[in-house]
Amino acid sequence: MPSPARDLPDGAAPGRLRRATLFALCACVLVAQSMVAAINLLIPQLRSSSLHLSSGQLLWTVDAYVIVFAGLLIPAGALGDRYGRKGALLSGLALFAAGAAVSALATGPALLIAGRGVSGAGAALITPGTMSLLVQLSTPAERPKALASWTLAIGAGGLAGNLGGGLVGQYLPWQALFWAMVPLAALLALAVARTTPRTPTTAAGRPDPLGTLLLTAGLVAVLFGIIEGPSYGWASPRILGAFALGALLAGLFTAHALRSPAPLFDPAVFAAPRLRATTLGTAAGFFGLFSLFYVNSQYLQEVKGYAPALAGVAIVPLTIGMALVPRLAARWADRPRTVVGGGLALIGLGLLGVSTVDAGTPYALYAGWLLVVSAGTGLSMPALTLGVVTSLPPHRAGLGSGLGTSAREVGAALGVAVTGTVLAAHHDLAHGLGPALRTSALLLLAATAVVLLEHRDRRGAGTREAAPAQPAGQVAPDGQKESYAAVNGAVTSEPSGPEERIA
Helix, strand or coil: CCCCCCCCCCCCCCCCCCHHHHHHHHHHHHHHHHHHHHHCCHHHHHHHHHHHHHHHHHHHHHHHHHHHHHHHHHHHHHHHHHHHHHHHHHHHHHHHHHHHHHHHHHCCHHHHHHHHHHHHHHHHHHHHHHHHHHHHHCCCCCCCHHHHHHHHHHHHHHHHHHHHHHHHHHHHHCCCHHHHHHHHHHHHHHHHHCCCCCCCCCCCCCCCCHHHHHHHHHHHHHHHHHHHHHHHCCCCCCHHHHHHHHHHHHHHHHHHHHHHCCCCCCHHHHHHHHHHHHHHHHHHHHHHHHHHHHHHHHHHHCCCCCCCHHHHCCHHHHHHHHHHHHHHHHHHHCHHHHHHHHHHHHHHHHHHCCCCCCCCCCHHHHHHHHHHHHHHHHHHHHHHHHHHHHCCCHHHHHHHHHHHHHHHHHHCCCCCCHHHHHHCCCHHHHHHHHHHHHHHHHHHHHHHHHHHHHHCCCCCCCCCCCCCCCCCCCCCCHHHHHHHHHHHHHCCCCCCCCCCCCC
């Protein structure tokens, strides 16, 4: 085992990023992401288990993890920036394991959902912690490759979750998936403690309890309306009240953030078209992906008759494009609008293709549509991830990671909620799969059109993006500007405006 990493002193320039550190941090985010996907392979087993989950409870079991994950990502990133990124990561691994144990011990739906929420809180600390550590520990020349590895780990997490969930669903009780996470989280914590140094904190990352509460509660209210709409009726006072409450809380959060001297994040940052486009594009892409993830395993098991383990393997084509296409997309790094728009459009077209499948569809045709979705993801997501992160200065990397990953998880939660809601309106999966995926595809394509409008160049310089501004009074390390230009395929400039206030 390598010698323990030394802490990075305040003001010190990062040295060469150690391979062991990169591996440990990417493994953490891979495991956190795997639990978003793995639960989908267990849906048939959970539905028939002694927990007697209703359709709504099943949706909450899937979504509880991503709702808490999404709601806490931004404050978790800010806490790590201020109080210590390594400590936040280790705390996240402990919470992740504790939540998994609670889910494994659940004797009823409420405890299972609560455990998923606790694990989601741990994942919210893990994800921005890993990215911000990579940004802080890598040199400008290493940073693009480090962030690409981090993005690849997210895609690999989806594959690992599908394979692991499928194996558990076929050969073991559903509780085994959660029990496996406890020792795995402990091993990851040991690896992080051994390989990863502590990095300097920043006074800019301040907790905002009120902002966190308003933002998370608003998201939960909207998702409650979407998930429970079929049960109570879309025009019922309870559902209309949930949507109204979500809108009110979002407005209160905006008002609070604009007036607070230390907000969770400054909503004015979204006045920047580039950040607005990349966050919307990220959310839209994951909306489409998780619409597919939610029905994918159910289709393969309940309509095609595949065993859970075989269903997990059958989903593998979804990862091929995610692994191979980013290398091709790098050649068009100077045309982010084309790359992002083309990738999102492919995801939407792939969903429309999958919506046509039935029990008699050959697997080769089905796999072909999965490859289209996968290619779209591999084309668009690296550019979107880097677009969000590099819109903020390096010392706010935790917040930038939290904002980008929040967009992913909000999109994922909405994708599951919308797809599950449409499915619930039909008497079985075979009849509901097509309408559910077509609804998601059309919403994704509409969002893609908005992303393209927002991503259009406003400076008359083609489609090249500007690098983020440095905080006032702070000089960029040597090569920092060149690194961001390389990441974005951009000519470096110093924009002023809302991006600077968040620093």
